[in-house]
Amino acid sequence: MKPRRIVLTIDGPGGAGKSTVARRLAERLGFAFLDSGAVYRAATWFVARLGLDWEDEAPILAALDDFHLRLEESRSGMKVFVNSIDVTVPIRLREVSNHVFHLARRPGVREKLVPLQRSFAEGRNIVAEGRDMGSVVFPDADLKVYLDASLEERARRRKKEHDARGEEVSLEVLQAEIQRRDHRDMMRTASPLSKPEGAFVLDATLLQVDQVLEILVQEAKRRKLV
Numbered sequence: 415m416k417p418r419r420i421v422l423t424i425d426g427p428g429g430a431g432k433s434t435v436a437r438r439l440a441e442r443l444g445f446a447f448l449d450s451g452a453v454y455r456a457a458t459w460f461v462a463r464l465g466l467d468w469e470d471e472a473p474i475l476a477a478l479d480d481f482h483l484r485l486e487e488s489r490s491g492m493k494v495f496v497n498s499i500d501v502t503v504p505i506r507l508r509e510v511s512n513h514v515f516h517l518a519r520r521p522g523v524r525e526k527l528v529p530l531q532r533s534f535a536e537g538r539n540i541v542a543e544g545r546d547m548g549s550v551v552f553p554d555a556d557l558k559v560y561l562d563a564s565l566e567e568r569a570r571r572r573k574k575e576h577d578a579r580g581e582e583v584s585l586e587v588l589q590a591e592i593q594r595r596d597h598r599d600m601m602r603t604a605s606p607l608s609k610p611e612g613a614f615v616l617d618a619t620l621l622q623v624d625q626v627l628e629i630l631v632q633e634a635k636r637r638k639l640v
Contacts, residue, residue: 419535419537419538419539419540420445420539420540420556420639420640421535421539421540421542421552421554421555421556422439422443422445422540422541422542422555422556422557422558422559422630422634422639423541423542423543423544423547423548423551423552423555423557423558423559423610424436424439424541424542424543424544424547424559424560424561424630425543425544425545425546425547425548425549425558425559425560425561425607425609425610425613426545426559426560426561426562426563426607427545427562427563427568427592427595427596427599427607428568428572428592428595428596428599429563429567429568429569429571429572429592430561430562430563430568430618431561431563431571431618431623431626432543432544432561433449433451433543434623435543435561435618435623435626435627435630436449436541436542436543437449437491437492437541438623438627439541439627439630439631440540440541442627442631443539443541443631443634443640444539445538445539445540445541446487446534446535446538446539446540446541447487447492447540447541447542447543448485448492448531448534448535448540448541448542448543448544448547449492449543449544450531450542450543450544450545450546450547450551451514451543451544451545452485452492452494452505453483453485453527453530453531454514454517454518454527455494455505455506455510455511455514456481456483456494456496456501456505457478457481457483457517457523457527458505458510458513458514458516458517459496459501459504459505459510460477460478460481460496460497461474461477461478461516461517462509462510462513464477468513468516469516471520471522471523474517474520474523475522475523475526478523478526480497481496481497481526482496482497482498483495483496483530484496484498485534506575506579507579507581508576508581508583508591511591512591515595515598515599515602518545518599518602518604518605519598519602519603519604520604521603521604524550524604524605528550528551531551532551532552535552542555545599545605545607546605546606546607546608547610548560548610548613549605549608549610549611550605553610555610556637556639557614557633557634557637557639558610558611558612558613558614559613559614559615559616559630559633560609560610560613560614560615560616561616561618561626562615562616562617562618562619563617563618563619564619565589565592565593565596566589567619568592569585569588569589569592570585572588572592573585573588576588614630614633616629616630
């Protein structure tokens with residue numbers, strides 16, 4: 415009999431702190447970490463480099479046949495490679511962030527990328543974060559978390575990330591971008607952002623990362639997952 419695999423998912427809107435919390439939770443529990451957003455960002459970076467029309471789906475789907483993704487865990491976080499090119503840093507730039515929705519909203523693209531995410535989880539305990547991890551990619555997850563925070567707080571957190579990379583963006587611009595992405599994510603027909611059925615909902619607006627982490631560890635223990 416195969417040993418039981420444990421899957422924890424963390425979904426929620428952009429800027430809620432999913433990636434940081436999920437990565438640290440995985441480290442704390444000794445699980446693998448999957449940043450699903452990096453998968454879509456990598457595909458977006460790949461398509462952008464080819465100069466394809468975002469509205470023409472057929473060439474995009476054809477191009478993704480040559481999209482080869484490799485995810486590697488490291489002490490500094492998950493490293494992302496597309497066709498052997500390290501794209502860990504460039505996929506976080508705003509020029510990629512602002513175009514991810516073009517691919518994320520297309521069912522055909524998701525059909526190609528969801529299996530990549532599931533294959534990463536094969537044979538290992540995992541913490542997966544994203545927008546449809548608990549609802550679509552891992553619907554049978556042992557613990558589904560929906561992490562949220564106010565729009566204002568999410569914009570402040572995003573600004574800190576951009577400041578750290580030397581990108582000058584005003585708080586007002588980031589808030590508007592996040593609000594637009596929230597709307598697009600919730601309204602898209604393919605795997606819209608939603609609270610997975612049975613999710614443990616946590617508002618992190620007033621919580622520090624360590625506090626969120628401890629709450630989730632205790633919830634995992636309560637469910638006898640660790």
